[in-house]
Amino acid sequence: MPQPTDPTDSTDPTDPTYPTYPTYPAERAPQQLLHTVTADSLVAVDFSPRFDSRSRPRSSPRSSPRRPPGPYRRLFALPGTRAFTAGNLLARLPMGMFSVSAVVMIAGSRGSYALAGAVTATGLAATGLAGPWIARLVDRYGQARVAVPATVTAVLGSLALLLCVRYGAPDWTLFAAYAATATTPNLGGMSRARWAHLLREDPGSLHTANSFEQAADELCFMLGPVLASFLTGTFFPEAGTLVGAVLLLTGALLFAAQRATEPPRRAGSATARIPLRIGPLLVCFVATGAVFGSMEVVTIAFADARGHRSAAGAVLALQAAGSCAAGLLYGALRPAGPAERRLPVCLSAMAALMSLPLLAARAFDSLWVLAPALLVAGMATAPTMVTAMTLVQDRAPEGRLNEGMSLVVTALLTGIACGSALGGWAADHVSPTAAFATPAAAAVAALAVQAVSRIASPNSRRTH
Secondary structure: OOOOOOOOOOOOOOOOOOOOOOOOOOOOOOOEEEEEEEEEEEEEEEEEOOOOOOOOEEEOOOOOOOOOOHHHHOOOOOOHHHHHHHHHHHHHHHHHHHEEEEEEEEHHHHHHHHHHHHHHHHHHHHHHHHHHHHHHHHHHHHHHHHHHHHHHHEEEEEEEHHHHHHHHOOOOHHHHHHHHHOOOOOOHHHHHHHHHHOOOOOOOHHHHHHHHHHHHHHEEEEEHHHHHHHHHHHHOHHHHHHHHHHHHHHHHHHHHHHHOOOOOOOOOOOOOOOOOOOHHHHHHHHHHHHHHHHHHHHHHHHHHHOHHHHHHHHHHHHHHOOOOHHHHHHOOOOOOOOHHHHHHHHHHHHHHOHHHHHHHHHHHHHHHHHHHHHHHHOOOOHHHHHHHHHHHHOOOOOOOOHHHHHHHHHHHHHHHHHHHHHHHHHHHHHOOOOOHHHHHHHHHHHHHHHHHHHOOOOOOOOOO
16 A cells, blocks of 8 residues: 655645555546554555456455346336326226126115126126227327316216115116216226337337236236225125225326326327228127136136135136236237237137136036136236237227227127126036136137138238
């Protein structure tokens, strides 16, 4: 360590004979010198790191290169994405609560599951019809300007249903009140539209965003019924509807307040038409919805036939959990090839995995063996939905993306209704075990529709 050794050296730093010390390059750590005086000598102790010939501290091990952030971390590093995602998830959670809450509330008050089912079916049909029109207004006037009044109307409809049930209003008022909830905007679609706008130059990150949104859908529809059942059973029958309405309104207001990430309105969007190439995709979504609807009814019937009807909800939640996990994993992987080539692979995997519940039910006739089969079968649904939704984003014209994705929701709801009817018929007239062939057949139908459409239009490309 350098220090003055000649007693004639000056101890005044301003003196030219004051001893100098070696310095390190600017990019290295600054010197940390401690000066003290002993007798007639000035001692300077250097505490700065010691560097070897390769400019690394001798006292520190070779530093490993920093690992790049994961795809989801990069996704939410974008300004504003965490804020709009938090509000959107809060508003989407009630989507899995309202139907269960309405059934419990109406059946408990009126003593009729038939009435409760008819009311919820009416709301489902109204949502399928009103959804694309609400989405068209969103594309034309902007998300915030349409989503807030539409959400307020839907919340008022939920509160009106609650009051009608609470105070014994005529049955027809229940249908009218619940039909008003059809104005609920497609918040999941609006979130995907924001990602598509922010990541329009980064297809890999958009794939990750779509995968996250699909996993969020699965999570909301898995937790929503559980939360609704807890609230209605622990507090009072109307608690699920009331809490769901509060969550929907709060989340929608938080989401709409994030104006910086809102997609701009496109010139000419009011006159642009959804291309006909989305038609085969919508048919594919109908068949996919039939997989969901029939699987739910058939699983409940199978559990009921074995004396475990109360466990059907938990078993179905495993299917959603498998789909959620697969969606997150699928989003962490970089897509290989365009979505047009990936969709047949995903549909083939779904058709193969949807046969597992049928095989498990026939071979073991046990709900506890069926449960892991549903978990594995659910892993095919999220990648299929993500890939198909990517195609919708690619084929929808500029400025009509929300409408295109709302048409997807309508197709899914139509498929769920048809699948529920077919699965229920098979469970009643054939057997609950053989009825598991219904979702497997629906998955094969989705694959066949996609194959036919690919042969009919092999050179599909983006249309604006």
